[in-house]
Amino acid sequence: MNRIAINALQTLRLLPRAALVLVVLSAPVLAMPMMRANADTTIDAPAPKKHGVGFVLLVSLQRG
Numbered sequence: 001m002n003r004i005a006i007n008a009l010q011t012l013r014l015l016p017r018a019a020l021v022l023v024v025l026s027a028p029v030l031a032m033p034m035m036r037a038n039a040d041t042t043i044d045a046p047a048p049k050k051h052g053v054g055f056v057l058l059v060s061l062q063r064g
């Protein structure tokens with residue numbers, strides 16, 4: 001085998017791996033337009049529960 005054939009075989013062996021890496025890296029980028037299609041969807045943190053400590057502090061500070 002000559003050098004050109006050896007290089008061609010090595011390149012052909014590398015192509016499936018390179019294509020797999022390209023697909024894995026580009027999947028999130030290609031998925032973003034699908035996620036932005038619905039602009040009404042937002043993810044919010046749950047509202048903190050109020051325990052009424054502020055009122056207790058206000059009443060106790062007025063007594064002093």
